[in-house]
Amino acid sequence: MKRKVYAFAFFMLLSGSLAQAQVKDPVVESIVKEANENSQLEVLAHELLDGIGPRLVGTPEMQKAHDWAVAKYKSWGIEARNEKWGEWRGWQRGTTHVDMVHPRVQSLEATQLAWSPGTKSKGVTAEVIVLPEVQDSVAFQRWLPSAKGKIVMISMMQPTGRPDYNWEEFATKESLEKMKQHRDSLNDAWSERMKTMGYNSRTLPPALEKAGAAGVVTSNWSRGFGVNKIFGAYTNKIPSIDMALEDYGMLYRLVESGSKPQIKIQAESKNLKNAPTFNTIAEIKGTEKPEEYVILSAHFDSWDGGTGATDNGTGTIVMMEAMRILKKMYPNPKRTILAGHWGSEEQGLNGSRAFVADHPQIVKNTQAVFNQDNGTGRVANISGQGFLHAYDFLGRWLSAAPNEITSSIETHFPGFPGGGGSDHASFVAAGAPAFMLSSLSWSYGTYTWHTNRDTYDKIVFDDVRSNAILVAILAYKASEDPNMSNRERIVLPVDQRTGEQRTWPALREPTRKGGLD
CATH class of the missing domain: 3.50.30.30 (Glucose Oxidase; domain 1)
Structure with missing residues (x-):
């Protein structure tokens, strides 16, 4: 009972903190100004969605997207690489x-x-x-x-x-x-x-x-x-x-x-030889604590009925735009800031699960993961994912963002750990504080999620721009925080259906050879 009251109190405190007048922070102000006056979102969306198109794992288009992202990051002065983690059945769509x-x-x-x-x-x-x-x-x-x-x-x-x-x-x-x-x-x-x-x-x-x-x-x-x-x-x-x-x-x-x-x-269509599968990783090296990490997360792959605009082109360009802004306005972060563009999320979070398995030291030293993967709407909901003290640090970071960005965000602390659904769950299972930045619907489930209509014209760029600002500010504040985030977990309640104690989501191995019979 005390734990429930404690969680409710945290929720109320956060609601109050977000409503308070903002103390001006020159870095935050510069992030907002750059995002509003020099946005690259439309260009990124056009190049990725109209130019490259859908990004089905194992296709040449997926490889083109990885290479495009690396080149784009390097044009901004950000180091980037493609990390191989497996292989998939090669295939290319035709007419x-x-x-x-x-x-x-x-x-x-x-x-x-x-x-x-x-x-x-x-x-x-x-x-x-x-x-x-x-x-x-x-x-x-x-x-x-x-x-x-x-x-x-x-x-x-x-x-x-x-x-x-x-x-x-x-x-x-x-x-x-x-x-x-x-x-x-x-x-x-x-x-x-x-x-x-x-x-x-x-x-x-x-x-x-x-x-x-x-x-x-x-x-x-x-x-x-x-x-x-x-x-x-x-x-x-x-x-x-x-x-x-x-x-x-x-x-x-x-x-x-x-x-x-x-x-x-x-x-x-035609079958091709087996294709290597990658995650694209971009990195802004930390100056004081380079072995501690803030991770911006979005899956890069899509189904290919449309062009993967809101699942997850929007999440992808939010993280890319946030990295671009950070490199320009916050070029010397205290902690290393990574952007992870994961492959084969659609077949079971495979890219992020592979990253977690292959980089245990990074996961161990991760301050926070910010993930987005559910459409074009502005962020409307954030859960503490079952980390008991998530309010302590995430609440502070959120309160640094302008009220027009955070006023419509509902928060739930400490929340419950995500067991799947998107790539934050791969990190949550490993005990790393990872948060899903859930968006307003814009009829996502019906009209764009995995559909033939998931195309550029469905993007609401004002909302996406708001999300890029939010992510950049969260990354900045998480990098600057003098303390590492607390990873203590809640005691999960008894499952009323089974009468058994709920357990923390287990780590799951990725499928590293997909579609290969």
Whole structure:
């Protein structure tokens, strides 16, 4: 009970400290001035997102991004390097073109999934079929030969292409409720169908490939207008594509009405030799305590349905811009300031986990890690991540930032340790004070997280600029702090569901050889 009161008191104290009048600090003022009057964010975003594009691990574009970042840092007088930590299946996306060729001709909106096998130059043309309703897995095994030579649709047909907010604005209460009940019943029926077949979304494509299917089509709708999630393929020889809800539904209805639609898929991707995987590390050497570290953290890789703008191009350019500003306005930090741009976060925090495993001395001497990885919004929430005295140091550092930067930030001390989700968790597991700078949503989960719409135009640069200012100030104050941050952890509560004592997240090894069979 005392510990809970103590945590609440800290929260209230921080709220008060952030509201107090600021004492002018010339370094803070220069950081704010440089960020507002000489911002490089738009240029960085354009070069990275429009010029290089998506950064799927194992692709040439990922390597180009690493090399670009090193060159950019060096142009600012900041030392930078690419540190190899593993290797991944090499692959490069090519063009995707999909057309319905029967019962009429229409170009369709679709893209191949990451690591999908390509097609021959003439493409593949075949009838489209849908998954059957079967009584049990034995019946499905009997059906499987029917997939030979066919392109199989393996996602549920959505009953509406309008997001819920659109229904809620215009539909009658009765119509809205009817739609939701219909959709729920379809979801339940589809889940039961998959369960009865004995497969899931990962295991079904290989089974269809083995049965001789000509291709696999999914439609992973993200419940927004024109937006789908684009992840990876599970086939090794036949193309796997994701299709827009509108075109997917049309084909599905044509199949159900007996029209036997046919589509042609041309997918020009190619497998490459295994690719080395890297973290890009930039460094401003400390002058008084060079063996102690402040780390700015953001994953560099992305999925490749869009260009990875808000996941995590925005986090990347925030850390790069903060480093640029610090080098110019705070060139001789007391502690060494590192920026870590991690590879293969999307497949399990692999780059940051590798860094933690490969650099135990740096992790041991880390003052703080500031991580961002959830969209374009200004920072709105910071947790103490289960470090008992996080308020003592993080509260002081936050209070140095201008009120217009911190006034909308909610803090939770001491909070609970992050077990995953983003790269701060790799450091938290090792006992290093690492903090997720969580952002306002801007419909991130629906419209940009892992989607085909995660592009430059979704960036809100005023919010991103605010974040760069915040990160630069936090890094400056963490570097200047005369004391090392306290790493004492809270005693985690009992899990009410299991009745067992919760434990601190365990260190996990990275996958150092990915996609290599």
